[in-house]
Amino acid sequence: MTATETGATGTGVPKFRIEGLAFGYGDAIVQHDVSFDVDDKSIFAIMGGSGCGKSTLMKTMIGLLEPMAIHVDDEDYWRATEERRAEIGRRFGVVFQSGALWSSMTAEDNVALPLRMFTRLNDAMIKDLARLKLSLVGLDMAPSTMPSELSGGMRRRVGIARALSLDPGVLFLDEPSAGLDPIAAKRLDDLIVELRNGFGVTVIMVSHELPSLLGICDDGIFLDAESKTVIARGSPKSMLEDKQHPVVRAFMHRERLAPEPHHRSIGDGNR
Numbered sequence: 001m002t003a004t005e006t007g008a009t010g011t012g013v014p015k016f017r018i019e020g021l022a023f024g025y026g027d028a029i030v031q032h033d034v035s036f037d038v039d040d041k042s043i044f045a046i047m048g049g050s051g052c053g054k055s056t057l058m059k060t061m062i063g064l065l066e067p068m069a070i071h072v073d074d075e076d077y078w079r080a081t082e083e084r085r086a087e088i089g090r091r092f093g094v095v096f097q098s099g100a101l102w103s104s105m106t107a108e109d110n111v112a113l114p115l116r117m118f119t120r121l122n123d124a125m126i127k128d129l130a131r132l133k134l135s136l137v138g139l140d141m142a143p144s145t146m147p148s149e150l151s152g153g154m155r156r157r158v159g160i161a162r163a164l165s166l167d168p169g170v171l172f173l174d175e176p177s178a179g180l181d182p183i184a185a186k187r188l189d190d191l192i193v194e195l196r197n198g199f200g201v202t203v204i205m206v207s208h209e210l211p212s213l214l215g216i217c218d219d220g221i222f223l224d225a226e227s228k229t230v231i232a233r234g235s236p237k238s239m240l241e242d243k244q245h246p247v248v249r250a251f252m253h254r255e256r257l258a259p260e261p262h263h264r265s266i267g268d269g270n271r
């Protein structure tokens, strides 16, 4: 099932509007002049070779790093009061690249953690909600199940359930299926589409995985490490045909570029 086959794609209403964004660390600019819209209820891909700044862009979008300009639902996110920013930020669910669960906590407690931190619900309600979120991602397990007892794919699902605990409108996923076998990766893709179609979640994901990019993403951008800006935008499918940028072609077709050291990591080499 692809996003196109389900008939459900973005609504055409921008959820995020990024204009002239520059980001980096200290004086080191990672990307500049980054402008793009993310449609509400779309599955949006952030693409590019290793080290081009995909994870940093994600962290900037959720407000962990200071951006130049960022709008959420037409509201100036960064210039809002700290209180308001926290309020907006609470509508984001995030699974970081390292997406680790707390290993000393049960899977259920991992999902319950944001509810314990940010709501005043009583313990019984929190437990019920955590179980509900787990069932939403297709997991039904004993309350005492520890993350170490789960497969890699199941742990990713717990991470997504945790990101969904506060009913976010936007779900950020940094390389959600990296390292999973193709079947687990496909199941995770199906889950992402279900979350968008069933709950209207806008998904912004960093991914290298061609099946995910081509199968479920409606739209996206390609960040270039060399020029340090966006060099292609649109659906990953449309990028297959990119004739202007060898680096985009190489990424989308898993080709190797001429052996400049800088380009060797594109698409994580031999994956």
Ligand SMILES: Nc1ncnc2c1ncn2[C@@H]1O[C@H](COP(=O)(O)OP(=O)(O)O)[C@@H](O)[C@H]1O
Pocket (backbone or CB within 6 Å): 025, 030, 048, 049, 050, 051, 052, 053, 054, 055, 056, 057
């Ligand atoms: N905490 C940090 N401090 C300084 N530089 C960083 C930090 N994290 C990442 N970088 C650098 O920023 C660039 C982009 O990193 P990152 O966003 O992780 O890339 P990607 O996710 O596309 O692989 C890289 O050159 C990386 O070395």
Ligand SMILES: [Mg+2]
Pocket (backbone or CB within 6 Å): 054, 055, 056, 097, 174, 206
């Ligand atoms: Mg990264």
